[in-house]
Amino acid sequence: MSESDHIPSGIVVIISRNINFCTLVYDFFPKRKRKAMENLLCDEVWLSSPGTPDHSHDEREHCMLKGYADSFYTTKEDSEQAFVVCLEKEFSYMPEPGYLDHLQSKNLVFARFRAVQWLIKTCTRLNLSVGTVFNSANYLDRFLSVSQCHGWEHWMVELLSVACLSIASKFNETSLASLDELQMEDLDHSFQSSTIQQMELKLLQALKWRLGSTTVYSYIELITSNIICLKCNLQKELLNQVTKTLLRAELDFRLLRYPPSVVAISALWCTLEKLFPLSYNVYLTTIMRLINQDHEDDIIKCRRIMKAWLVDPLHTLKASDEQSYYYPSSPVTVLSMERIDHHINDCRVDLSFFRIPGSNANPESSAAKRKREEE
Template structure:
């Protein structure tokens, strides 16, 4: 597989035994909380424990700290934008969940940040993007799709199934087989399940629609790379609640702030300011960037 990609080692750091253990503690079933006026009354202990587990878990499931610099120095920003756009096209065509898109984006960012390849070609990014999406589909979707179906949208090259499957193994090894990651979208889904029952009839139609648009736009904004996944997700939910349910927003953010450390509170406030700007400038499209990376020879096909 090395000759398909580059001469450098894709796995640039040794993997420890704990890297291969997928912690499923974030799947703990949480109790509902109740809403009375502007005060949230949780059945506290279980919810707070599970929320904190997610926050602790996400640290080991994020790209490396120097990731944004690495993207800049290797001219990968246009390629990343194009890949995210491709994920969205596939989501629409295959009727995938938005959660699958965020899983795929997480796998993409983690892999690129871990693997120190300094001679990226676009065909390599394309192969990786197919691999990330196919892996996310297997992990998160109930319907199966062939690798041929996954590749049917806006790609410059076509790859044999065996090549993609071998690349899936490389991806799994790189991320330590930890696919049950924390994403901004998964954080929002977790919290939204426990909002006041009186809001639920309109919640998924109104709040989730707005949150999803914000998070998709935020995925393309490199300023968001400096924040934890939970901070980005809560910021998007905060902005959406401010817009649609301001009374609920005040109580919600007051409660969440109590569960965060001081540094996390400061990050949430900073992220919220950026998210608010994104919210006011949100457009239906998600950018029109094109990748300028060199293509592979036809022998790669």
């Protein structure tokens, strides 16, 4: 890169797994600054066209390669080291301390439940990756925890949910659904593209453009790909079952008090116990040695909540429904689903409702504060 091609100061360069997020960053800068960024946009062809697998390989090898492609790590030692790195940075990608109390005091528990439920259903409908679900929910929680909005309304939570899923898709997916496709089902309001894009920018600013979150799924990918050695069919079944448990966990606001590593290991414990009742302790011991022993009590408590789901499938919904949530009427600047076919050119939504305090500008400060509280 020549001297004239250097990135102007103030531009944040973020490495992503796909071209869509590079394009997202690119679009938010004025044209005069875009030229310097063009050299950063990699060739999209090889990213969106993976090589055809060699079907002559046996099932085990194909399964292992798939796991390695997903996790980027090729040995057990690499995965364990990556696990430790995730543990070190997970606190900086969690909601602000006191988030659970914040949800309850703002009557947002059931609103969050509905939002996460919509994220899961929409990702399933559009065949998006599981990682997109967990990243979307992470962005939602982090934004809710820093926002100083005094009166959350139903349309505001829906707009935030759409923006979270749109950003997560651009960061994770190689093929994007349109904003209209995201809003096709299960929402009470429909938003114009310009409104969603404004909300996306507000979301990115609130998250400080830090989108490579450490989520519960980050640990599951590492553990199931290399740290636990299983035959291909068992590995696939373990991943499927534990993913279902973690999606259920995303809906339960009580688990928000625990770090992602605690929730992930608790879900693995429940799943291993179900799939391998006679030998699950062997696998569990392998996993437990990777974490701080101070978290053992939290893992037991978290697992106890998950076990309650097996007894009462509606347990999560009942817990969320205990927190009433009143939805005031929506502003005229938001389209109701009844009017989704009507195009309003001068539609504007006042996003000043979503106030973000400047005191959260340093992402490391909240992580340090959380660690002090843990101690």
